[in-house]
Amino acid sequence: MFADIAKKLPFMLAATLALAACQPKEAAAPAGDNASAAAPAPADKVYNVAMNANFPPFESTTTGGEIVGFDVDIMNAMAEAGGFKVKYKNQPWDGIFATLTSGENDILISGITITEERKQTMSFSAPYFEVKQVILVPKGQDIKLADDLKNLDRVGVTTGTTADTAAQKILGATSTKIARFESLPLVIKDVENGGVQAMISDSAVVAHYIKNNSDEGFTMVEVPDFPKEEYGIAVRKEDTELLKLMDESLQKIRESGEYDRIYSKYFAQ
Numbered sequence: 645m646f647a648d649i650a651k652k653l654p655f656m657l658a659a660t661l662a663l664a665a666c667q668p669k670e671a672a673a674p675a676g677d678n679a680s681a682a683a684p685a686p687a688d689k690v691y692n693v694a695m696n697a698n699f700p701p702f703e704s705t706t707t708g709g710e711i712v713g714f715d716v717d718i719m720n721a722m723a724e725a726g727g728f729k730v731k732y733k734n735q736p737w738d739g740i741f742a743t744l745t746s747g748e749n750d751i752l753i754s755g756i757t758i759t760e761e762r763k764q765t766m767s768f769s770a771p772y773f774e775v776k777q778v779i780l781v782p783k784g785q786d787i788k789l790a791d792d793l794k795n796l797d798r799v800g801v802t803t804g805t806t807a808d809t810a811a812q813k814i815l816g817a818t819s820t821k822i823a824r825f826e827s828l829p830l831v832i833k834d835v836e837n838g839g840v841q842a843m844i845s846d847s848a849v850v851a852h853y854i855k856n857n858s859d860e861g862f863t864m865v866e867v868p869d870f871p872k873e874e875y876g877i878a879v880r881k882e883d884t885e886l887l888k889l890m891d892e893s894l895q896k897i898r899e900s901g902e903y904d905r906i907y908s909k910y911f912a913q
């Protein structure tokens with residue numbers, strides 16, 4: 645019996661490889677190795693979707709307390725296309741990943757960069773947005789290169805973000821020049837009142853801030869030191885059906901043109 649399997653193994657392997665080779669490059673890469681559709685979500689199931697709503701234009705709260713933004717519109721469109729129900733929760737960024745494992749939340753969509761480290765503890769959908777880390781420079785500061793950050797006293801980041809990682813890469817992991825804040829609005833406030841002399845964050849967020857605060861005279865500096873990053877939707881590792889549902893729904897709204905409509909609502913030139 646063992647011998648039997650052993651004889652078939654090379655063939656099985658070849659067949660798998662051939663199949664993989666046939667996958668179109670741009671396919672939404674379903675997490676599993678077969679193309680079967682995700683099981684429909686149970687009719688009464690409402691998924692808890694969490695985000696740190698302090699990150700416009702991806703997520704923020706209105707004065708009435710409603711969570712709005714690109715991520716909300718995308719998830720609403722996905723829920724509609726995929727036939728599932730969602731409920732949104734505003735969650736502090738610090739500890740947001742732990743709320744997946746604890747079962748408190750089922751889905752995280754929060755401008756979350758897919759990283760190798762995060763992939764150890766959760767699963768990510770296919771990428772749905774691309775950014776890179778950039779430097780927000782206030783008027784009067786001369787920053788052109790990442791190394792120029794070394795001449796400053798304090799550089800602001802949100803704790804535990806990829807901006808934090810980027811700052812550590814330039815200034816050193818234990819640098820006392822890195823000023824860590826709990827949320828983006830707190831970092832921005834400190835840039836505005838001169839507490840930190842520059843800030844690092846995601847390009848789309850920094851661009852959005854500059855556009856809406858043009859009177860401040862702030863600039864966005866892009867440096868080659870920071871690589872491209874991709875946002876993904878996170879679910880628990882064991883929730884393979886839910887991950888499939890995320891990928892399929894995302895693919896559906898890309899194909900229907902809904903993704904593009906939402907994109908231009910937030911990022912039209």
Ligand code: ARG
Nearest residue numbers: 696699754755756757805806
């Ligand atoms: N993309 C960055 C990261 O994953 C920042 C995300 C912050 N998101 C938020 N909603 N506050 O680390």
